[in-house]
Amino acid sequence: MRIRHLICAWLLLATRIGFAQPAEQLVEVFPSGAINWSRGYLVAKGTFLPEHSTSPKGLNPEQSIAQAQRQAVHNALRTLEEVRLDAGLRVSELMAADQRIGARVREMAGAARVIEVQPLADGAVRVAVQMELRGGFAQLVLPAEIKQVESIKQMNASAAENPPKAQVSPRPVAPAEGQSGLIVDARGIGAKPAMVPMLIDENGKQVYGPAFISREYAVQHGVCEYGRSMDKPAQRERVAPNPLIVKGLRTLHDRSCDIVISNADADRLRDASANLGFLKQCRVIIILD
Numbered sequence: 001m002r003i004r005h006l007i008c009a010w011l012l013l014a015t016r017i018g019f020a021q022p023a024e025q026l027v028e029v030f031p032s033g034a035i036n037w038s039r040g041y042l043v044a045k046g047t048f049l050p051e052h053s054t055s056p057k058g059l060n061p062e063q064s065i066a067q068a069q070r071q072a073v074h075n076a077l078r079t080l081e082e083v084r085l086d087a088g089l090r091v092s093e094l095m096a097a098d099q100r101i102g103a104r105v106r107e108m109a110g111a112a113r114v115i116e117v118q119p120l121a122d123g124a125v126r127v128a129v130q131m132e133l134r135g136g137f138a139q140l141v142l143p144a145e146i147k148q149v150e151s152i153k154q155m156n157a158s159a160a161e162n163p164p165k166a167q168v169s170p171r172p173v174a175p176a177e178g179q180s181g182l183i184v185d186a187r188g189i190g191a192k193p194a195m196v197p198m199l200i201d202e203n204g205k206q207v208y209g210p211a212f213i214s215r216e217y218a219v220q221h222g223v224c225e226y227g228r229s230m231d232k233p234a235q236r237e238r239v240a241p242n243p244l245i246v247k248g249l250r251t252l253h254d255r256s257c258d259i260v261i262s263n264a265d266a267d268r269l270r271d272a273s274a275n276l277g278f279l280k281q282c283r284v285i286i287i288l289d
Contacts, residue, residue, distance in 0.1 A: 024229040026193060026288055033079030037193040037226040040134045042079050043115070046071025050123040061125070065117060068127040076129050077109035083133065084194035085141055087255035094141060101140060108137055133195065138219045143196060146223075149214035149280050178274045181239025181283035182208070185230060186248030186259050191288055193226045194257035201266035202249070208269075214280040224284040239283050244268060244275070248286075259286070 025038035033044030048068035050059070059067065081092035095102035112129035119125055131137070184199065196218075198209035206212075213223060225238050233243055246265035252258045269275050278284075 044075035
């Protein structure tokens, strides 16, 4: 039944499947697919060509879609393996080190959601699938150092007393006054995106990283949001209405996901206890090239 629905959807799909995104979003493209670091998901495509069919009678449309979807899921897994967890570890390395996690990641890739079906010439078909990097996947792969923070959990006390079956953290709430979030302008220093980046001061002390984060926010909303534009920073929902803006000076040697900021900016972050609140809520945006 699901395949029949996808066939009917052909009539509604007019655009070509691709990885193009708005210019302000940070999208990293690989041969197997693309990771949208701004929105926290990956997209992969699979194509079925009739000449590759081993059936003497060829395949019907449902079978062609299923073949293309299988290829798309394979590519989604390959793309997922490229995801940087932090400056020193990719998902592929985590999967190799822990068989249980590896099996679960493969299972999640297999359940990637079909977002587009496109008929091509001569009976060929292309399918695109999408997989979220937040939610269940993040809960599985984020390091144990990122723990629940009680003060953040208490902000949603009613949900704690009557937890739903699928627990969803509240949206980050801006403080009534003072800084409401952090924007790091890390353009021009060769920084790379990761699920768990760190900010370091010039003395090597951590300013933002696992020790500052509440796990429920990291799982549901990501440790940070990546972007490519500094346009209208105060209007960014994640950090509005009054974000603190700092400049990334450089990355750490051999750790291109970890960004050094000045001691003066680090002190500005540490000065106000309210800043710890928005850091726990992952109200952080990092701008890259």
